[in-house]
Amino acid sequence: MADEDVIDLDELRTALVRTCARLKVFPLPGVVVLPGTPTPFHVFEPRYRQLTAEALRGDRMLAVATLASEEGATQDRAPIQPIAGAGFIEEAEELPDGRFHILVRGLARVRLVEELENGLPYREFRAELLEDVYPPAGSAALLRQRRALEACVLQLAEVLPPESGAPQLAELAARTPSASTLADLVAAAVVSEPDKRLAVIEELDVAKRLDLVTGEVASVILMLSQGRTPSA
Template sequence: MRDTVSPPDPSALSSLPIFPLPNCVLLPGGLMPLHVFEPRYRELTRDCLAGHQLMAVARLRPGYETTYYGRPPVYERCGVGRIICSDELPDGRFALLLRGVARVEIARELPADRAYRMVEARMLQDTSCDKADAHDHHRRLIQLCDRLAEVIEKGGPQLRDLVRAFDEPGACADAIAAALVMDADARQELIEAIDPMVRLQRTLGHVSHMLCELAPCDGAVN
């Protein structure tokens, strides 16, 4: 079964709520659980559930602590997630599961008329690349993920399925990186990269590194 990540309606980006978080980057195709407890983000969640169910997860820039309850700076390039599962708890908190559906760039922050922040954003489209080269990298990524699936303690079958779930090489790189790359700086670099080849190369490098750590090897893994 081939997977697709349906992009958001462009009209939703003209007034998009953001959920600023430290060291959290939502990549397209990835999943992100959220525990929502602050009153302003409970309001955001209720409004999202009543509307298009979309929010941007914007990573807070360093030094945010002193203005956390105001409007601390965020990285302009971020991921948009769609709420695919929600559970309101008896005390008003929410347990959410987001699925990344797009990478966007914040154009401007809108005037405050709610407890949470709203922005106008624009969709970031992938640049063109050599299709044969991209599909060659995609095949290598499938091969490496198959090898990684054999040596990880759990999740091997799911990893094999995931790497085969996307026809587009860049989308596959996003989904694999979302599952395997944990470092926030590395994830931020990936959300900002609109060249699919850059994302493929970085994801291949990460999977190769994981393989060498779990199954020691000499030199590069191909």
Template sequence: MSDFPRIIPLFPLPNLVLFPGIKVPLHIFEPRYKEMVTDASAGDGLIGMILLKGEWQQDYVTQESYHAYPDIFEVGCAGRIEELVQLPEGRFNVVLQGISEFRVKHEMRERSYRQAEVEWCPVAHEALDCDSETLEGLREVLFSYFGAPAQEAWRALVEERGFHGAELINFLSFHLDVTPLEKQTILEAFAGRADCLIDVLSFKLEERKLGPAGTGGGPDSVQ
């Protein structure tokens, strides 16, 4: 993607995995990230959202390690600043819209915030188009796992709002109540994202059936 920059700022978080097309609100208050937003808004408006990995908290135990570089995953999603409100003390409320997946090649340490040279690896919308079998498989596992709320959400998204393909898969991947690590796995599946989403939900459905410690003591089991 020649129109995208080679180097972008990184905003690592422990609990947020962004997907293309998704809008996410952020409250920016740390000095280094206030600088990041100021720089990004004066330029192309891009910020690379990326998930922190492992025991990242250990790097923030002391003030001396506050600007440490805890491990991050290799794949993230860049968002463009859609809305920006400056608040007292230099804080910001920001709305980012996800635009493309990227892969970190190596980090740059020239600013107070993290930056990286990245390889852009966007998934074409048509690559996430679901055939009827995949769409039906997704619908079934959603209904099985989430029950009536999923049926209402499916009707609203697919039948009323006309969501399909990339729009539907990315929306569900972001909003479903699964762990950040599971969402990261779905993001990294790229063109296989729909099948990965089905696999993640199917696994969680089996976990529920087995209950605590694999005993079969799920919520509907006989005690």
């Protein structure tokens, strides 16, 4: 993870708002990038190598969209899920043959509103930034749900070995001030099934998202207690 002290997230979100007028989209089967979390990618297809190169020459912004079906991976303009995770390329390594290793840091949820004609092999969309929805009383009204999720993460750390990263996740959860960010960070670490990760990114209501992620963590704990291995 890059040093967050040198990352101006407000500045990056402002840049993302500008980019939403013509946002580069990297569609993949079963992949969801959640805000606040880093995701590594190996970019090898020529069209996405071009997308990456163009993004690196510009503001480094892109969205990772989830294909509606795995069959879409071989299609040029396959249907995609309308809610996606947008972020910026935090790290990039170009290999001698033109492939890239990149690390995308999720910034926000976006709705892909309209695909734009660009005459390029990769896709661009007009998008809109999506904001979290809090209860009328604000984040203070989420204290009970936040504590429930933190308790589940602590319990998960007790049943998993230290090398799993669960203790570090519990520490991170305890010092994450935003309930929205907390739900996304835990989901990124614990929720592995694509449809459930998609449900997390599609949920704008922070209270419902906290409940959703808490339920998923509780399910993992239950499976571990029964001697079953959660699906990866």
